[in-house]
Amino acid sequence: MKLSDKLEILADAAKYDASCASSAAPKRDSVGKDGIGASTGMGICHSYTPDGRCVSLLKILLTNYCLYDCQYCVNRRSSNVPRARFTVAEVVKLTTDFYLRNYIDGLFLSSGIIQSADYTMELLVQIARELREVHQFRGYIHLKTIPDADPALIDAAGRYADRLSVNIELPSHDSVARLAPEKSVHTIKLAMGAIRRRRDEAHAEPRAPRFAPAGQSTQMIVGADASDDGQILSTAATLYGSYQLKRVYYSAFSPIPDSPASVPSAPPPMQREHRLYQADFLLRSYGFQADELLPAGGNLALDIDPKLAWALAHREHFPLDLNRAEPHLIARVPGIGLRNAQRLIDLRRHRQIRYADLSRLRCGMKKVAPFIITADYFPARDSTSSSQLRRALADVAPQQMALWPELKAA
Structure with missing residues (x-):
């Protein structure tokens, strides 16, 4: 398969992951010995950092083959979609070539699970390592971590990536068990906790190697299960408090052809996703509590913020x-x-x-x-x-x- 065909498939497959941003990315210089890929330039705008820098990201999957059969996922094992897989060298080449053409300032890289969680995570870390150490890439790197992987691999990922994310996907244990049986909320939270501890250690010791300086994030899918906005916001508030997440992202469920009967056949209103982002901002920045916004549970109003x-x-x-x-x-x-x-x-x-x-x-x-x-x-x-x-x-x-x-x- 041509590299361009792989890119078309794997860039499209990555669009369902909403937790793609560059907030808190550190400033770097691409002049001289510091390498290429500073995240301070202007390019194709995808997001802005809090200090106003425009950061455009190459957003792809390493592969959309997957051992898991998460019912809400377009790339699940039983899904009838075109499949492709990049090599490590191809992702490195795409990233550096796109940067030198001023198309991007960084990389957002996720993947389906192939062979095992450890094998897949090792490939993601290898890509980040080669970009940093071989090509001296100083752009922004966001790696999607696999919670079942060996903690040593997640630790290595944090040394090369600016941000790590572990997607919880659904707000309740029951929904995860029913719709994503190969995943475990307990394992996901263990990975989040390990990332927080390593970040705390890096902050406590000024001479310690940097570790995911832009923090960690997660994503929840809205409308794939029966969870209401009260449950979603309550889960988000717990994640912010327990793991010091930078952001929780919300992605309205999007049915795909041949969706299983276990998930809805129609999407939720897009306005529901928008209201959740507004409520999330109130939690993070205004001092609101989740039970203040929805004291009796249920969903946020669609007609007013x-x-x-x-x-x-x-x-x-x-x-x-x-x-x-x-x-x-x-x-x-x-x-x-x-x-x-x-x-x-x-x-x-x-x-x-x-x-x-x-x-x-x-x-x-x-x-x-x-x-x-x-x-x-x-x-x-x-x-x-x-x-x-x-x-x-x-x-x-x-x-x-x-x-x-x-x-x-x-």
């Missing part, structure tokens, strides 16, 4: 006097983000906040107005019911949302 849903359910806090309120409550006002919350705190040290100040900060005034008090703006408390506000502030009409599953399936 999770922050607005929380505010409508807690009208006792609003309207909030921005000149007196605690900083963490200002950040919970719909339409005010973290940066603007801090700007408002800084401003009120010098003078009182006025309504026009929020407009100048480009806050979402339609959402902000019912929830705030300023020096010159005093809306009446509870002057509008939560249901009326919800209808006025909803992102889309309900009839549009009803069409999304059918549109995605088409």
Whole structure:
């Protein structure tokens, strides 16, 4: 098979993995002895790091052959899809050639399981090792680790990769046992724990070799099982707290031809995935707890964002006097983000906040107005019911949302 044909198959097979990002990638220099592949340049944009650097990644599988038969996976053992496999040399060549053509700044590499977990993981590590040591590649490398592999191999992967990820895929033990019988949540969490410990050790000793400096991430599939958003967010919160993950990624389940009867025949609304990302951001950055966003479980609202849903359910806090309120409550006002919350705190040290100040900060005034008090703006408390506000502030009409599953399936 031609290399171009392999690339077409294995790049397409990798598109279902959402945990592909470059946040927290370290800065490097490709000048002189430091090697090639600095992740500071501009190329084909796939993602931006927190400090604004654009990082484009070659995202491929080493192979889509797989011993496992995970029911939700397009590359499962029983799936009728074209198969291909790169050699180690081919992946190294593609990565270096694409970088020298300014197509990419880094590599995201995953794989199906071939022969054994150890054998597959050893190949992934070999690719990263050759890129770093033979070709002096200083671009970003994200390796998908295989939790069943020997811990020594995962340890080696962390020495060469910027980020490691171990996909948990489903939020409950029962769902993993039913839909991915060759996998074990216990084994996955052991691998996550080992990565966290090695990172902690590297941070504690300044002279220690670096280990996955961009951290670790995972992915959960949305809509492949009966788990609701409450379960998904609760699992995500536990993973963040226990393993110090950088990100949990959410991927809406996408049925493929000849999908087994054990998984749904239709995808969930794409808006559900979007709301989970919004809720996840509230967990990581705003101090929300999962049970605050969904105290009774169930799914997030599709017509309004999770922050607005929380505010409508807690009208006792609003309207909030921005000149007196605690900083963490200002950040919970719909339409005010973290940066603007801090700007408002800084401003009120010098003078009182006025309504026009929020407009100048480009806050979402339609959402902000019912929830705030300023020096010159005093809306009446509870002057509008939560249901009326919800209808006025909803992102889309309900009839549009009803069409999304059918549109995605088409």
